[in-house]
Amino acid sequence: MTRYQVVTVRREIGAAELLDAEEFRQRMTSHGTLVANILSSPGSGKTSLLSATADRLSPEFRCGVLVGDIATDRDAQRLADHAPAVQLTTGGACHLEFSLIERGRQALGDRELDFLFIENIGNLVCPASHDLGEHLRVLLLSTTEGDDKPAKYPKAFRTSHALVISKCDLLPYVPFEVDRAVADARSIRSDLAVFPTSSRPAQGLEAWCDYLIDQRRRLLGGHPCRPNR
Ligand SMILES: Nc1nc2c(ncn2[C@@H]2O[C@H](COP(=O)(O)OP(=O)(O)OP(=O)(O)O)[C@@H](O)[C@H]2O)c(=O)[nH]1
Numbered sequence: 001m002t003r004y005q006v007v008t009v010r011r012e013i014g015a016a017e018l019l020d021a022e023e024f025r026q027r028m029t030s031h032g033t034l035v036a037n038i039l040s041s042p043g044s045g046k047t048s049l050l051s052a053t054a055d056r057l058s059p060e061f062r063c064g065v066l067v068g069d070i071a072t073d074r075d076a077q078r079l080a081d082h083a084p085a086v087q088l089t090t091g092g093a094c095h096l097e098f099s100l101i102e103r104g105r106q107a108l109g110d111r112e113l114d115f116l117f118i119e120n121i122g123n124l125v126c127p128a129s130h131d132l133g134e135h136l137r138v139l140l141l142s143t144t145e146g147d148d149k150p151a152k153y154p155k156a157f158r159t160s161h162a163l164v165i166s167k168c169d170l171l172p173y174v175p176f177e178v179d180r181a182v183a184d185a186r187s188i189r190s191d192l193a194v195f196p197t198s199s200r201p202a203q204g205l206e207a208w209c210d211y212l213i214d215q216r217r218r219l220l221g222g223h224p225c226r227p228n229r
């Protein structure tokens, strides 16, 4: 039996959105589901981080993942060992749009979720302009990309609530200064929460997961993060 599903959209991308992202966000709020949209460049470690995150959050919390890619179901295959996962394939589009999120949530079935993670398509440009009905937008920046990226991709950083710096295990080998990257990012968005992490070996994941749990607590208490636009 297949442990994950695949939703493919080709012609639908770019069509009028059938359901409003704000309505989805409110519906997820009423279900107690914190929706987190993860943005990054290709290969920064999104799937690795989400696998490790789901492992840490379960079994206390119920997690689901919608994972976007242009092609293949490889990431859903990887994630299926860690959480229910639905692969969203765009057939070429460089970002996810809301209509695909609604269909992906339906494909996850009736199960109640505490956390719904969306792995966006690897790209720091287009995904920043699309509201997917998330409560939390998280930008993942890996140490192999260089610490000069925030100012070069300002919208992605300005619209995010948190910055996860991934692959910190490689810091001894790459020219990346965490303080410089954080200062650059906070010059764009001063209230960014920052989490230096590594998925292999695991580092910094406890603080990251505590942040997610706290954000969900705030959501349940009626004080969610406001979307940054
Ligand atoms: N050294 C090191 N490698 C990592 C870490 N996290 C991920 N990787 C490696 O980086 C590569 C890309 O990781 P993925 O998790 O597939 O990255 P992704 O952002 O999901 O990639 P796309 O979905 O293709 O954009 C893989 O070879 C991972 O094993 C980390 O913390 N440290």
Ligand SMILES: [Mg+2]
Pocket: 046, 047, 048, 075, 119
């Ligand atoms: Mg991935």
